[in-house]
Amino acid sequence: MTGDEGARPSIYPTLQYADAKAAIRQLTEALGFTELAVYEGEDGSVVHAELTQGNGAVMVGSKGRGGRFDEAMKSGSTAGVYVVVADVDAHHRRAVEHGTEILMPPTDQDYGSRDYMARDLEGNVWSFGTYAPEVRG
Template sequence: MAGVRGTSTASPDLCPALLYEDAKAAVDQLTGAFGFVTGALYEAEDGTVLHAELVRGNGMVMVGSKGRGGVFDEAMAGCGPAAVYVVVEDTDAHFERAQEHGVEILCPPADKEYGSRDYMARDVGGNVWTFGTYAPEGPEVTA
């Protein structure tokens, strides 16, 4: 198993995990079109993506290949696409980048009644991604 490890300053507490028929194409799309950075990439000798960690800001999504077997793969069998929201500073610039990479756009950038500017796209695995300026505040944490 080959691995490439990136650097990170903080570990997120929540990491969506998505499985793809072609995880290599998904990693390429998520990094190229959506601006994620590869934090880690582990591949089998045949190039199958065993596990990837793609970072954006202080968040991360974990990506893997379908059909490898194991408890997680079996638990995810038959699951449909997921939806993920990602905060971006400039929705229109992000949208342009996605369009340049041929991403399927479901909804172009639009101003929302709650003050955000969002657009929606579908990735190579059928997952729906919304990118926008709305940044929810986390819960108040007490020590």
């Protein structure tokens, strides 16, 4: 990390799920995210949620609610997101304990990172590792 743990990220991956509540449970319980905010519609769908990990965040919502973003995402493919974690092996163990599909076990990479890859309940690919490129504004 670059010491900017308190800084606001400038990129927020946004993911839509058929069952956003189940996705939020998996992301928090199995993959170590913290629920920052969840806003539900009258029908119980997740209108908007924010989950944090370190100084990063993702936004999550339910598919099929209508609106421009929902329409734009209708034909979209799954997403891939990389998340920096301090202890890859402990993070991986937690994911396995919660039944998360592991696509690649913790692996040392040629560029100095240790990563593993998982797939969430709706096919999004998540990579967790130690590689944290310095981003300059």
